[in-house]
Amino acid sequence: MSLTVDQPTELMELPIKEIKGRSLWQDAWRRFYQNKAAVTSFFILLLVGIFVIFVPMLAPFGYAETDWNFMQSAPSIENKHYFGTDSLGRDLLVRTAVGGRISLLVGIAGATVAVLVGTVYGATSGYLGGKVDMIMMRFLEILSAFPFMFFVILLVTIFGRNLILIFVAIGLVSWLDVARIVRGQTLSLKSKEFIEAAHVGGVSGFNIILRHIVPNVLGVVVVYASLLVPTMILFESFLSFLGLGVQEPMTSWGALLQEGSQTMQVAPWQILIPSAFLVITLFCFNFIGDGLRDAFDPKDR
Amino acid sequence: MLKLIFRRILEAIPTMFVLITVSFFMMRLAPGSPFTSERSLSPAVLANIEAKYNLNDPMWLQYVNYLKQLALGDFGPSFKYKDYTVNELLSQSFPVSMELGLYAFILALVLGLILGVIAALKQNSWMDYILMAFAMTGVVIPSFVKAPLLVLVFAILLQWLPAGGWNDGAVRNLILPVTALALAYVASIARIMRGSMIEVMNSQYIRTAKSKGLPMRRIVMKHALRPALLPVISYLGPAFVGIITGSIVIETIFGLPGIGQLFVNGALNRDYGVVLSLTILVGVLTIAFNAIVDILYAIIDPKIQY
Numbered sequence: 001m002s003l004t005v006d007q008p009t010e011l012m013e014l015p016i017k018e019i020k021g022r023s024l025w026q027d028a029w030r031r032f033y034q035n036k037a038a039v040t041s042f043f044i045l046l047l048v049g050i051f052v053i054f055v056p057m058l059a060p061f062g063y064a065e066t067d068w069n070f071m072q073s074a075p076s077i078e079n080k081h082y083f084g085t086d087s088l089g090r091d092l093l094v095r096t097a098v099g100g101r102i103s104l105l106v107g108i109a110g111a112t113v114a115v116l117v118g119t120v121y122g123a124t125s126g127y128l129g130g131k132v133d134m135i136m137m138r139f140l141e142i143l144s145a146f147p148f149m150f151f152v153i154l155l156v157t158i159f160g161r162n163l164i165l166i167f168v169a170i171g172l173v174s175w176l177d178v179a180r181i182v183r184g185q186t187l188s189l190k191s192k193e194f195i196e197a198a199h200v201g202g203v204s205g206f207n208i209i210l211r212h213i214v215p216n217v218l219g220v221v222v223v224y225a226s227l228l229v230p231t232m233i234l235f236e237s238f239l240s241f242l243g244l245g246v247q248e249p250m251t252s253w254g255a256l257l258q259e260g261s262q263t264m265q266v267a268p269w270q271i272l273i274p275s276a277f278l279v280i281t282l283f284c285f286n287f288i289g290d291g292l293r294d295a296f297d298p299k300d301r
Numbered sequence: 302m303l304k305l306i307f308r309r310i311l312e313a314i315p316t317m318f319v320l321i322t323v324s325f326f327m328m329r330l331a332p333g334s335p336f337t338s339e340r341s342l343s344p345a346v347l348a349n350i351e352a353k354y355n356l357n358d359p360m361w362l363q364y365v366n367y368l369k370q371l372a373l374g375d376f377g378p379s380f381k382y383k384d385y386t387v388n389e390l391l392s393q394s395f396p397v398s399m400e401l402g403l404y405a406f407i408l409a410l411v412l413g414l415i416l417g418v419i420a421a422l423k424q425n426s427w428m429d430y431i432l433m434a435f436a437m438t439g440v441v442i443p444s445f446v447k448a449p450l451l452v453l454v455f456a457i458l459l460q461w462l463p464a465g466g467w468n469d470g471a472v473r474n475l476i477l478p479v480t481a482l483a484l485a486y487v488a489s490i491a492r493i494m495r496g497s498m499i500e501v502m503n504s505q506y507i508r509t510a511k512s513k514g515l516p517m518r519r520i521v522m523k524h525a526l527r528p529a530l531l532p533v534i535s536y537l538g539p540a541f542v543g544i545i546t547g548s549i550v551i552e553t554i555f556g557l558p559g560i561g562q563l564f565v566n567g568a569l570n571r572d573y574g575v576v577l578s579l580t581i582l583v584g585v586l587t588i589a590f591n592a593i594v595d596i597l598y599a600i601i602d603p604k605i606q607y
Contacts, residue, residue, distance in 0.1 A: 142316045145588045149546040150564070150580045151324075157568040157576045158328060234443050241445045241550060242565050254445070261449040261554065265457055275446045282441050 028219065031295040038291025041284035048281055052100035061091035063098040064249035072267050084269045086259060095251055096274055102252040103233050103278070106167060110232035113171025115225045118178025123209045123217065125179070126186025137183070140176055148173045149238065156244050166245060170235045178224055185217040219296045226292050230285035237278060253278045305599055309592045320584040325367055328577050329360060376578035381570045387578045390563060397467060398552070398559035402544050404479045409486035409540065414533065416487065417494025418521065424499055432491065439488025444547050448481035448554045465555040478555045482547050486540050493532050501529045527601060534598050538591045545583055 032038060056063060060080065070079050071089040083092035125136040152169045159165055189195060190213075198208050237254025239245035246252045253274050260271030358366070370377055376387035420432040455477060456464035468474045501507065502525055510520045549561035556562075560579055567575030 142319050145316045145584070145591060146320060147542050147545060147580070147583045147587050149549070150583050153564065153568050154324060154327065154576050154580045157571055157573070158330070230441075237443065238445065238550060242553060242568075244565075244568055257445060257449070261445075261452075264449060264453050268453060271449055271453070275450070279442050279446060282443070286437075286441055 028295040032291050035291040035294060037287045041287040041291075044280065045284045045288070048100065048277070048284075049104070052097050052104060055097035056094050059091065059094045061094050063094045063251065064090065066090060072263070074267070075269055083273050084267070086270055087263055087267070092270065092273060095256060096277055099251040099253045099256050099274065100277060102163070102246055102250065103236060103254070104281075106170065106236040106252070107229045107233035109167045110170040110174065110235070111225050111228040113167065114174040114228055114232075115178055115221055117172065118175035119182050119214060119217070119221055121175065122179035122182025123186050123213050126183040127190060127205065127209050127213060129190070140179060144176045152239070153244060156239065161244060161247055163246060166236060166239065170232055174228060174232065174235075178221065178228070181220055181224060182217050185220055186213050189213055189216055223289065223292045223296050226285065227289035230282045233278070233282065302599075306596055309595055313588045313592045316588050317585050320588070321368070321371065321581055324577055324580050325364060328573050329363070371581070376582075377574055379572055380574045381567070381572040387574055390575065391560065391578070391582070394558055394560045394563045397557055398548055398561060401475070401478060401482065401551070401557065401559060402548055404475065405483040405486070405544050406541070408479060408483040409490055409544070413487045413490025414494050416491040418498055420491065420495040421498030421502065422521070433495070436488040436492045439484045440492070444481055444485060445550045445554065447484060448478070448551055451477050451481050452554070465557075467557050478551050478557060482544060482551045485547070486544060489540065490533055490536065493536055494529065497532045498525065498529045501525045531598065531602055534594060534601060538594045541590050542587055545587070
């Protein structure tokens with residue numbers, strides 16, 4: 001008898017542990033950390049980032065500076081050109097880092113533009129629905145039938161080559177898929193109770209989109225954005241490779257590859273080094289994208 | 302069926318119209334005329350040239366005239382190669398690109414499908430892993446890295462194949478560019494095919510076929526292949542665009558005289574006539590190809606009602 005009475009009191013005396021809820025995001029991060037390929041890629045990218053930012057500051061050479069004593073020198077420790085020099089005697093270590101700055105910048109900025117435009121467009125289209133949705137989606141379909149590389153090159157031809165234009169052009173042509181994904185998500189969110197509650201509470205359509213819809217589609221968008229960055233880097237490299245991207249003496253990985261491909265018969269390091277950087281970066285972004293997708297994928301739960 | 306084809310063609314027309322309109326007006330919005338070059342022309346000469354190319358007409362009239370011209374299949378003059386029309390330039394370069402693209406497309410499709418099916422049937426074996434690692438590499442490494450590396454290995458170090466040039470489409474000259482162009486799509490198609498094949502092979506009716514004692518070969522050929530092809534078919538549209546776009550860079554690297562090369566030189570020289578025409582041409586081809594793919598999809602997928 002006493003046992004049955006005692007037990008609950010004993011339990012009551014135990015310090016009550018607060019059960020900590022795990023949010024969707026914490027859950028996703030935990031899963032991301034367990035993905036070895038993704039985490040390794042993340043650290044490699046971090047190293048690439050550090051390399052790209054600090055090497056031009058610390059190196060004794062400028063990216064446009066010619067070292068007359070060592071034209072087209074192979075990588076060597078003695079003359080301090082650790083990655084060698086190009087055909088104009090410019091230090092390849094510094095140029096690779098400076099080119100990486102441009103490539104990564106275009107990748108991240110382009111993806112940001114694409115994600116912002118796409119999210120707003122998709123959320124608006126999905127939330128408003130009806131005729132507006134139909135027209136907005138039809139417009140999207142028309143745009144996605146364009147061969148975009150040709151269109152961007154047309155833009156570059158007309159308005160001249162400058163970095164800002166490249167950012168905008170690349171970003172503006174890449175938001176289509178983001179918009180489509182966000183619209184799909186919005187459609188399924190729209191009928192949820194909390195959106196109805198906000199609506200009944202008198203929140204304006206604009207605020208519902210901004211405060212309730214957008215934060216809820218963010219997970220999907222993050223995954224897509226991480227896959228968009230390498231696509232943007234490729235886009236820029238493609239343009240620069242054709243000589244339509246950044247202009248001399250400024251450089252990017254695509255431009256370095258282009259220069260390297262001219263001289264690879266006599267100086268293979270000039271193409272191999274930037275190739276390695278570009279390929280490693282692309283691989284890392286892809287692994288991170290895959291990791292994020294697995295982490296956020298609701299089907300896995 | 303006819304209704305579907307008809308509807309799809311009707312849908313394609315406004316898209317083409319928007320493409321042409323946007324491209325045209327963007328070009329006319331450009332700062333400076335195509336003739337502002339390093340050599341400054343006297344105003345009288347400039348006026349003459351502008352009159353010759355009808356650049357003085359009101360914008361809407363230029364537009365209507367351009368549309369009329371296009372409808373007749375005439376792309377107008379090139380602004381840089383003064384003695385040529387765009388059509389003349391195209392008649393030389395289009396067959397080159399066509400040949401390159403066609404071979405790459407066929408190679409990507411055939412090899413991609415075979416590799417995908419093999420990987421799916423031997424799922425989780427060492428062969429599957431090797432094929433998929435190869436596919437990942439093929440997808441991630443861009444063509445403008447692959448192509449120079451292929452040249453470095455096979456043309457410069459081993460000296461088996463020529464490093465570039467067209468040579469009237471000789472097989473030896475085609476191998477490297479076609480491989481470099483197709484590799485990414487071989488990889489993508491293999492990945493897609495593997496995924497859909499695995500899904501199909503796990504379905505009920507395949508199990509029935511297996512339990513009936515049908516030989517594996519027959520199951521794959523008669524029952525699994527057709528439904529597994531559907532995702533690949535919807536990928537053909539993007540693959541087509543990718544191969545056309547990729548051929549720009551491949552033609553530049555290997556020095557092939559195709560439309561890619563023409564396009565890049567046009568862009569570098571700011572030859573509006575050529576760039577605009579090629580954008581429109583490729584756009585129209587893409588739209589038409591997508592319509593064909595949709596129709597093909599409807600033919601193969603029995604679930605689509607029309």
